Amino acid sequence: MDRSENKYEYKGSLSTADTDIPVTEPERQYFFMGKVKEIIEEKVQELGRPLTFHVTTFGCQMNARDSEKLRGILLKCGYTESDSEDADLVLYNTCTVRENADNKVFGRLGVLHGYKKKNPYMMIGLCGCMAQEDVVIEKLKKSYPFVDIVFGTHNVYMLAEILLERLTSEKKVIDVRQKADRIVENLPLERKYSFKSGINIMFGCNNFCSYCIVPYVRGRERSREPEAIISEIKRLVADGVKEVMLLGQNVNSYGKNLENPVSFAELLRMVNDIDGLDRIRFMTSHPKDLSDDLIDAMAECDKVCNHLHLPLQSGSDRLLKDMNRHYTKEQYLTLVDKIRERIPDIALTTDIIVGYPGETDEDFEETMDVVNRVQYDSAFTFIYSKRSGTPAAKRDDQIPEDVIKARFDRLLSTVRSIGEKKAEALTGQTLPVLVEEINKQDQSLVTGRLTNNSVVHLKGDSSLIGQIIDVHLDECKGFYYLGSKV
Numbered sequence: 048m049d050r051s052e053n054k055y056e057y058k059g060s061l062s063t064a065d066t067d068i069p070v071t072e073p074e075r076q077y078f079f080m081g082k083v084k085e086i087i088e089e090k091v092q093e094l095g096r097p098l099t100f101h102v103t104t105f106g107c108q109m110n111a112r113d114s115e116k117l118r119g120i121l122l123k124c125g126y127t128e129s130d131s132e133d134a135d136l137v138l139y140n141t142c143t144v145r146e147n148a149d150n151k152v153f154g155r156l157g158v159l160h161g162y163k164k165k166n167p168y169m170m171i172g173l174c175g176c177m178a179q180e181d182v183v184i185e186k187l188k189k190s191y192p193f194v195d196i197v198f199g200t201h202n203v204y205m206l207a208e209i210l211l212e213r214l215t216s217e218k219k220v221i222d223v224r225q226k227a228d229r230i231v232e233n234l235p236l237e238r239k240y241s242f243k244s245g246i247n248i249m250f251g252c253n254n255f256c257s258y259c260i261v262p263y264v265r266g267r268e269r270s271r272e273p274e275a276i277i278s279e280i281k282r283l284v285a286d287g288v289k290e291v292m293l294l295g296q297n298v299n300s301y302g303k304n305l306e307n308p309v310s311f312a313e314l315l316r317m318v319n320d321i322d323g324l325d326r327i328r329f330m331t332s333h334p335k336d337l338s339d340d341l342i343d344a345m346a347e348c349d350k351v352c353n354h355l356h357l358p359l360q361s362g363s364d365r366l367l368k369d370m371n372r373h374y375t376k377e378q379y380l381t382l383v384d385k386i387r388e389r390i391p392d393i394a395l396t397t398d399i400i401v402g403y404p405g406e407t408d409e410d411f412e413e414t415m416d417v418v419n420r421v422q423y424d425s426a427f428t429f430i431y432s433k434r435s436g437t438p439a440a441k442r443d444d445q446i447p448e449d450v451i452k453a454r455f456d457r458l459l460s461t462v463r464s465i466g467e468k469k470a471e472a473l474t475g476q477t478l479p480v481l482v483e484e485i486n487k488q489d490q491s492l493v494t495g496r497l498t499n500n501s502v503v504h505l506k507g508d509s510s511l512i513g514q515i516i517d518v519h520l521d522e523c524k525g526f527y528y529l530g531s532k533v
């Protein structure tokens with residue numbers, strides 16, 4: 048793009064040699080937000096309309112939380128949020144855990160290009176996990192030159208700085224870091240829901256499961272200091288938040304590498320002591336690190352929700368070993384028994400991969416056996432996706448598609464029928480529901496969740512949103528309930 052095409056030429060004074068650019072964070076980023084705001088406000092004056100942005104999130108809860116940070120920064124920069132991707136700045140916060148996630152993003156970038164051709168002020172950004180992959184960067188450079196800014200998972204906090212560079216130069220900016228140098232606290236943040244929030248307790252993953260790309264794109268494990276987590280939650284509660292979701296790729300190894308180590312069980316107890324908070328969820332637990340102390344903490348902490356997500360991946364010892372999961376089928380089943388003994392009515396959910404390289408019929412039957420024995424309340428089932436750079440991708444015993452499809456369908460139907468049976472068992476009970484939103488299909492209904500994470504629809508209006516109310520579960524419709532307020 049040549050200079051004449053840059054519609055945001057900056058007329059103020061800014062040079063990288065500026066001595067007034069703070070060197071410490073987050074002050075430095077607030078400085079850049081102020082500078083971007085000057086440019087945006089000037090443009091708004093000139094055009095006589097707001098400059099809009101839209102952040103589209105792909106993937107997991109971590110990305111959803113990062114998007115709240117991106118939105119917070121953009122609002123501080125003077126942009127106005129839009130519901131539509133036909134906006135002046137669109138950011139794709141991407142996921143790369145499975146290949147179809149990548150393909151979806153590339154397809155949609157083409158659509159954005161169409162908007163950009165009609166709007167000379169439009170900028171397009173791509174960030175998140177895909178940006179950490181060299182192959183993606185090469186492809187963007189070669190085939191998607193209309194993308195203006197690219198940054199990775201380690202420098203989300205630098206959005207304003209990157210944006211300023213783009214706005215004041217004719218070049219697009221690609222700023223992807225291989226390592227996370229720090230955790231920057233106290234940046235602006237715009238929550239999607241007023242009454243619930245995700246909280247990062249740690250970043251990255253050290254486990255290197257053989258199929259998984261996450262450790263390569265999210266880096267090594269880094270835990271936040273407990274004090275920072277607790278004070279963030281206290282601020283959220285003061286702002287109306289009733290439910291928090293503590294986020295990490297492997298929350299059970301939280302705090303091990305802090306200067307003063309703190310366990311996840313200890314953190315859970317500290318969070319449980321926060322006045323005014325009603326519900327605590329967390330995601331994700333690795334079975335190998337789930338301690339007895341954590342089971343005790345879950346049983347004792349009244350605010351911890353009645354739900355545990357415990358990814359199985361496979362029921363075959365041979366595959367579990369190859370996957371580098373560090374537990375056997377029997378160890379997993381023993382853990383489930385221990386949890387259920389202590390918390391009998393806990394809802395258990397899981398992740399399962401079908402079609403991992405070398406998976407035999409016998410291996411798959413082992414997975415089915417665990418599913419039948421554990422009786423999960425629900426399960427996310429994934430078809431194995433080859434991620435380049437991971438050990439499993441190098442194997443030459445990849446499974447044919449038709450075999451995978453048959454196994455996948457069988458697993459899904461078993462998971463569904465067990466889930467329905469489990470859900471049915473709660474019908475007729477009266478349980479607390481946190482009301483989250485107006486039902487998308489039927490405006491006379493609101494939708495909320497039980498502590499076990501099941502969805503409930505009931506008659507009601509927007510005044511109920513954010514409230515925890517007792518609801519009679521009138522009818523089970525498979526994966527959700529129809530209920531009525533009591």
Ligand code: 5AD
Pocket residue numbers: 144145258259260358360398399400429430431432433434
């Ligand atoms: N193929 C399929 N599923 C995967 N997951 C992670 N990597 C892959 C892959 N390459 C699944 C795992 C994990 C969940 C978040 O995504 O089940 O728990």
Ligand code: SF4
Pocket residue numbers: 252253254255256259260261262296297333
């Ligand atoms: Fe991936 Fe395993 Fe880390 Fe989960 S624990 S993010 S599956 S490497």
